[in-house]
Amino acid sequence: MKGHNKKIKNQTSNASDKKISGLVDSMxxxxxxxxxxxxxxxxxGMFTNDREFLKCTTCDLAEDVAVDGRLITVHxxxxxxxxxxxxxxxxxxxDLFRCPVCGTVQKAEEL
Incomplete structure (x- = not known):
């Protein structure tokens, strides 16, 4: 009986592996x-939303996104x-960015 259960488990595992492999291939x-x-x-120049907006810790420059998706900076x-x-x-x-105003370098936080 143990051997039979193991065989069923292997067949199920193989079927799952094939489904996962097929899904990965389609992705x-x-x-x-x-x-x-x-x-x-x-x-x-659009923001791809893969990190937080940058805000300089030394001066007042900060990133934002315009209505059309363009990345902008404002004071x-x-x-x-x-x-x-x-x-x-x-x-x-x-992931390290330099402020164009004051030169401060800071780490961008990923989302």
Missing amino acids: RPLARQVMALKARMEAL RNGTDWSTDSGLRFKEVER
């Missing part, structure tokens, strides 16, 4: 499309939060 093209879309969004102590300053935090290393 690959979609994953490629998502990555291509993300690259296009970044090229257009937090200003009165017009909808006008893009045109300044951009520069990635100096993976």
Whole structure:
């Protein structure tokens, strides 16, 4: 009886493995499309929502997103939060960004 149960368990495991493998195979093209879309969004200056917005800890510069999805920066102590300053935090290393105003480097927090 033990051998029979083991055989059934192996068959079930193999069927599950095949289903998972098939699912992964069907997801690959979609994953490629998502990555291509993300690259296009970044090229257009859009925020891809893979990290928190940057807010300089030294000066008043902060990132935000415009209604159309473009990443913008604003001066937090200003009165017009909808006008893009045109300044951009520069990635100096993976997840490390330098403020274009004061040069402070900070780590971006992933979502």
